[in-house]
Amino acid sequence: MKLVTYRASVEAAAKLGVLVDDLVVDVAALGTTQGARLPDTMLGLIDAGRPGLETLRACLDAAGGRFPAGAATALANVKLLAPIPRPRKNIFGIGLNYVEHVAESAKSLDTAKELPKQPVIFSKPPTAVIGPGDGIEHNGRITQQLDWEVELAVIIGTTARRVRREDALGHVFGYSVMIDVSARDNRRAGQWIFSKGLDTYAPFGPCIVTADEIPYPQVLDLWLTLNGVEKQRSNTRHMLFKVDHLIADISSGITLEPGDIIASGTPEGVGAGRSPQEWMKPGDVVVACVEGIGTLRHPVVDATPE
Numbered sequence: 645m646k647l648v649t650y651r652a653s654v655e656a657a658a659k660l661g662v663l664v665d666d667l668v669v670d671v672a673a674l675g676t677t678q679g680a681r682l683p684d685t686m687l688g689l690i691d692a693g694r695p696g697l698e699t700l701r702a703c704l705d706a707a708g709g710r711f712p713a714g715a716a717t718a719l720a721n722v723k724l725l726a727p728i729p730r731p732r733k734n735i736f737g738i739g740l741n742y743v744e745h746v747a748e749s750a751k752s753l754d755t756a757k758e759l760p761k762q763p764v765i766f767s768k769p770p771t772a773v774i775g776p777g778d779g780i781e782h783n784g785r786i787t788q789q790l791d792w793e794v795e796l797a798v799i800i801g802t803t804a805r806r807v808r809r810e811d812a813l814g815h816v817f818g819y820s821v822m823i824d825v826s827a828r829d830n831r832r833a834g835q836w837i838f839s840k841g842l843d844t845y846a847p848f849g850p851c852i853v854t855a856d857e858i859p860y861p862q863v864l865d866l867w868l869t870l871n872g873v874e875k876q877r878s879n880t881r882h883m884l885f886k887v888d889h890l891i892a893d894i895s896s897g898i899t900l901e902p903g904d905i906i907a908s909g910t911p912e913g914v915g916a917g918r919s920p921q922e923w924m925k926p927g928d929v930v931v932a933c934v935e936g937i938g939t940l941r942h943p944v945v946d947a948t949p950e
Contacts, residue, residue: 645700646851646938647671647818649686649729649775650722658725660684662700663851664709666719671700673715678703686728686852690801690817690902697854726775726848727820728799732903734767735846736894737824739836741884741909748917763885763893766836768824768907772846776940780825781844781947782926787827790924790944793910794868794876794932796861797822798887799852804900812891815900818852819861821934822907823868823942828916828923844947846907850938858936861887865935866911871928878911885909 646663660683661668671689675682680699683689689696740746740760774780782790801817825845830838858864867877885893890906900906915922924930926946933939 645697645854645857647686647689647727647854648849648851649725649727651725652717652722654723658685658729660686660689661722662704663719664704664716667711667716668719668722669704669711669716670714674703674707674711675699677712677715678706687732687903690799693802724776724850726773727852728848728903728905729773729775731770731773731905733901734769735772735822736904736906737766737768737836737840738885738890738907738909739764739766742878742882742911743884744882744912745910745914745917746884748912748914759884763890765894766840768837768841768846771843772841773848774844774846774942776847776849778847778942779844779945780847780924780930780942781842782924782944783842784946784948786842787829788923789828789916789921791826791828791915792868792870792875792924792930792932793824793826793914794866794934795822795824795907795910796864796866796880796887796934797848798861798890798906798908800891800900800904800906801855801902803902804891804895807892807895809888809892812888812895813855813861815891816855816887817902818854819858819934819937820849820852821932821937821940822905823847823930823932823940824907824910847932847940847942849940853937864937866933868913868930868932870922870924870930875915876911876913880908882911883909
């Protein structure tokens with residue numbers, strides 16, 4: 645299933661939806677029509693666990709594609725939000741997780757040229773999250789080196805504490821797309837959170853695809869364009885540390901909880917690694933896609949204080 649958080653109108657409250665062809669079906673309303681109680685938020689559905697997903701699937705099967713008035717809206721007529729508009733905790737970011745990106749970072753960002761022996765972990769606060777189509781803020785007082793990174797996002801479904809790699813994917817609720825926006829000129833003594841955690845620096849969406857539809861996440865193409873020009877293209881098979889390894893590594897010392905998000909790293913092609921270097925500026929449009937999940941499209945907007 646492809647799950648979304650959306651507004652049916654500007655004034656409407658955010659709702660949990662499931663995509664059925666070109667329709668967004670209101671999950672809670674669908675449950676009501678089938679005599680079932682279903683959550684009205686993404687975090688609520690994640691917390692409901694496997695029984696919640698099974699109930700939702702059963703309701704969809706029973707509806708047979710016929711939804712009562714008010715329970716379904718054309719996708720073109722809704723505003724998609726980030727699938728989890730406000731994560732409960734910081735996003736776990738993974739740095740230097742593709743071989744070629746390690747090489748380009750060593751040349752341009754003063755990182756080590758050797759491949760990491762363990763995952764490089766940083767974080768992005770919940771306030772960095774924006775939904776599809778929202779503006780990425782360019783504050784000229786803070787940065788002149790605004791960079792892009794397309795990433796596969798992993799959403800945890802069940803508590804993972806000291807899990808083994810062979811069990812790790814069983815803790816995944818689903819997958820999404822994230823753009824890890826970075827102000828390269830704001831790294832502080834090797835600490836990345838200010839560089840990567842500013843407001844609007846975690847575009848997220850457009851949906852979460854449940855893990856049953858992506859049983860093995862290491863075969864997905866991913867790419868990014870800036871103003872229609874391709875900048876990144878790779879496949880998740882090129883990750884140094886695969887998704888199961890990341891979950892096992894993080895959970896060895898930090899408990900992963902339902903709704904936690906891991907941004908699993910980016911391939912080569914970032915602006916900092918180009919010659920000459922390239923940076924996003926107001927008026928630019930960045931588009932990121934992960935195969936089988938969807939596409940994010942975001943304008944870069946001027947947010948420089950007067």
